[in-house]
Amino acid sequence: MAEITAAMVKDLRDRSGAGMMDCKKALAETNGDFEAAIDWLRAKGLATAAKKSGRVAAEGLVGVAVKGTKGAAVEVNSETDFVAKNDQFQGFVRTVTELALTTGDDVAALLAAAYPGGEGSVQETLTNNVATIGENQSVRRAAVVSVDQGVVASYVHNAAADGLGKIGVLVALESAAPADQLNALGKQLAMHIAAANPLALSEAELDQAVVERERSIAREKAAASGKPAEIIEKMIEGGIRKFQQENTLLGQVFVIDGKTKITDVIAQAGKAAGGPITLKQYVRFQLGEGIEKAESDFAAEVAAAAGKQ
Template identity: 55%
Template sequence: MAEVTAALVKALREQTGAGMMDCKRALDETNGDIEQAVDLLRKKGLSAAAKKSGRVAAEGLVGIASAPQIAAMIEVNSETDFVARNESFQSFVEAVTQVALAVGDNLDTIRAAAMPGTGHTVADEMTHLIATIGENMSLRRAKVLRVKSGVVATYMHSALRPGLGKIGVLAAIEAPSESEALELLGRQVGMHIAAARPAALDIDAVDPAALERERAVLMEQARASGKPDAIIEKMVEGRVRKYYEEVVLLEQVWVHDGESRVRVVVKKAGGELAGFERFQLGEGIDKPAEA
């Protein structure tokens, strides 16, 4: 059994908004498993923010680079935001993003690739930069999207400078041809993704484990109503449909008009959303608590 520490209770409270003692009891009942504790608090109606994603807990930059029918996005982490504003660090992230555009999104391949204009590999250049700046860094993740015809649109929320920021989005839209209208639509899709934070492109792409976890919570909530099983099943199915509207990109309401579905907007424009990626700096990384 995991020790239920004050730090663990605090983390659960921050994630759910539930009371301190409720968090302590939930962790005791789940042997210190914070995800199970979140579910338990939701079932009891005590969680105020149960779907809240991992807190941003690392610094650095997200970088984006693009070319016709292709775009790349990477995340490079540093220890402090001060380094993210360093000219040398920013130039490094821009260069590595271009490398990813050329070689793909396998991290080992990127690290082993030649760093333009240096005579070093990307990994060696990062080691040199760490020694120069005096702060640890890591290439955390990368994604490259391609289309045969159409656009891979990019969007960087609150960019520090073109292609660099803390929330980046790629949106691949297959279409008969590239056009300014399609580029504009792609940017709007990117803005939507940045704001709405979808977890899957379509219903078939929803993580089965996440769906079952959600269904179990919804079932417990519905049973609390005391209604017959047949009614409970219908309640759960209705709430699952609502869940899809929250987490599936194509089923979400278009943030730009508050009415249309994303799939309808893209189809009307003559395109088809083939894929997307959203990087938020440091998302899901635990940052050590300050003493």
Template identity: 60%
Template sequence: MTISASQVKELRDQTGAGMMDCKAALTETGGDMEAAVDWLRKKGLSKAAKKSGRTAAEGLIGVGAGGTRAALVEVNSETDFVARNEQFQTLVATIAALGLDAGGNVETLSGLPYPGSGKTVAERLTDAVATIGENMQLRRTAYLQVSDGVVAHYVHNAVADGLGKIGVIVGLESTGDKAMLNGLGRQVAMHIAAHDPTPVAVLTEEVDPAIVERERAIFAEQAAQSGKPAAVVEKMVEGRIRKFYEEVTLLKQHFVVNPDLTVEAALKAAEKDVGAPIKVTAFVRYVIGEGIAKTESDFAAEVAAAAGTK
């Protein structure tokens, strides 16, 4: 019997199971949709659908590194407990490595073949939901590449090599010594991970004008309350804007490794040892779960509801 693509899709929509599993279920049951659902339930594969609506704000940031290029991925789970699961860590590390071939596109990454499974990354994640028992999501990915130099990385709160709660990749373009560049790049990545406020751009001119104008409006209102002449207020605002640029522009920030120097000055000083000029091309910083609204549950209320009491 031939199983159509529309039948597979219908079963997948109902159960949340992987495409290959849905096809197998329909084949085994002669195309009977209800029997196929039961087949998947017996295999423990359909329960993924029930978990797909639950908030996944924990998990891991993974780094895939390859010399002149590197990728970041964020794979979310519902609890931090799962992030310590070796099976989940292997899953994230594998997806991070595949990120080198996705070019920063999460849809492309989701559709790439997952090694040794005969399934895509998305289908492998669905399988993992059923096996591990929590909702999981490949939320985002980023990619950096330089023509000559290194893309260095750093992972904070690491649970394994290249896996943790904060991940940073940073591109350093240079014809100089690659080993030294990589060490320096790791320090810059550590700075980006640790610095508060987080840099939003490498250079002053790269800061989003909308962000600058919003800050300018706030500073102007604050300065106007001083009651000083307009010319003085304008100078006060410009001074605050310069300070703002120093806070949010990577090269103008004081280097975490040596606070006596800015990142820009530290890179300039390192050029002698590296043997060539150094340019920071770009950086990306991921923090697990940032921007996800977490659902706070009232455990006592849940128990009372389950017991039929108030």
């Protein structure tokens, strides 16, 4: 049996919203497996779906850049938020994002590219920045979207400067409709994506492992109802349909009006523009998502340091 610490219980409570005793029991039932404990709580109806981003701890900036019918997003991490306000760091992120329009999604290729106006590669410039700014930094990821005809719209949430912020979104709209109408639609869709954080564009693109995990939770919930087998199966399928609608961009309800599905928003915009519009791709980068920084107990650190005197 794994040791269940108070810190583990607190983390699970913060993540799930369940009570302390329920969290402790969930960890005990799952031998300390955090993700399994979340599923256990959800199956018992004691927690909502796990937060998609978890505890965000990394600092830095997300950059977005658009040129013609192509857009790029890049995340560059630093140790503290203070560095994100540094002009040198911001200039680096902006330049590297623009470079990604050419190098593409491959971070290794981006780091190997020649840094404009510099004496060396992006990696060499990054190494120099670490030395001069005095804080570790890294280019974490990059993504590029494009269309043959249409526009790529961008949006930055919590902007620190033009094209730089905490959340960066790109929306690729394929269409022969006027660019101004496409840009207006793309900006609204990008704002929706920033707020709603869909897992995928469509049901077909959802990670099937995630869907099966939801199916297992739905089955356990339905089984606890005591209803007949045929009713249970309908409950399970209904739960999965709801999950797919709520977590795919095309199935979500538009946050701006709170009633229209995104797929219908696009169809209506195409009708108004006089031609079909296809949402081909989107990218949503949120600073530090999926990265957790170990929390320290400051009082314990001081006590430990005092003991070493």
